[in-house]
Amino acid sequence: MDPGDKHREGAKLLRHGAIMARYDSIATYILANRKNGTLYTGVTSDLFQRIEQHKLGKGSRFAAKYGCNRLVWYAQFHEMAPALQRESTIKGWPRRWKINLREEFNPHWDDLSSQLSEYGW
Structure with missing residues (x-):
C-alpha cells in the first residue's frame, strides 16, 4: 500500500485543529526527533498520555534513545485492531512513504502534541 491510498483501513485522519474525544483516543502515531530526522511509529489507547510518556523519555527505549518526542x-x-494493523502497515513501509504520509498531514514537521492539550486531552 502506498501513502496515496489514504487509510483504507477506515482510519479517521485528524487534520490541524480537529478534536478527538479524550476517552476515544485509540491512535496510530508517528514521532520524530527533528525535521527529516529519526521516525518512530507507535499505537496507543490514550494518545495524550502516551505522548506525555515519550516526552519524559519513558515511552519506548528506541524513542528515548533517539529523542523521538515530537x-x-x-x-x-x-477499535484497537485496525490501529494495530495500521501501525504494522506503516512500519513495513520504506522511509520515503512515511515521510510522504507525514508531509500530507503536517508539511512543516510541527509538534502536534500541543493540539492535544488545547482540546482537553
Missing part, C-alpha cells in the same frame, strides 16, 4: 502524524480509530 508528534508529527496521528490517526484516530474506534
Whole structure:
C-alpha cells in the first residue's frame, strides 16, 4: 500500500485543529526527533498520555534513545485492531512513504502534541 491510498483501513485522519474525544483516543502515531530526522511509529489507547510518556523519555527505549518526542502524524480509530494493523502497515513501509504520509498531514514537521492539550486531552 502506498501513502496515496489514504487509510483504507477506515482510519479517521485528524487534520490541524480537529478534536478527538479524550476517552476515544485509540491512535496510530508517528514521532520524530527533528525535521527529516529519526521516525518512530507507535499505537496507543490514550494518545495524550502516551505522548506525555515519550516526552519524559519513558515511552519506548528506541524513542528515548533517539529523542523521538515530537508528534508529527496521528490517526484516530474506534477499535484497537485496525490501529494495530495500521501501525504494522506503516512500519513495513520504506522511509520515503512515511515521510510522504507525514508531509500530507503536517508539511512543516510541527509538534502536534500541543493540539492535544488545547482540546482537553
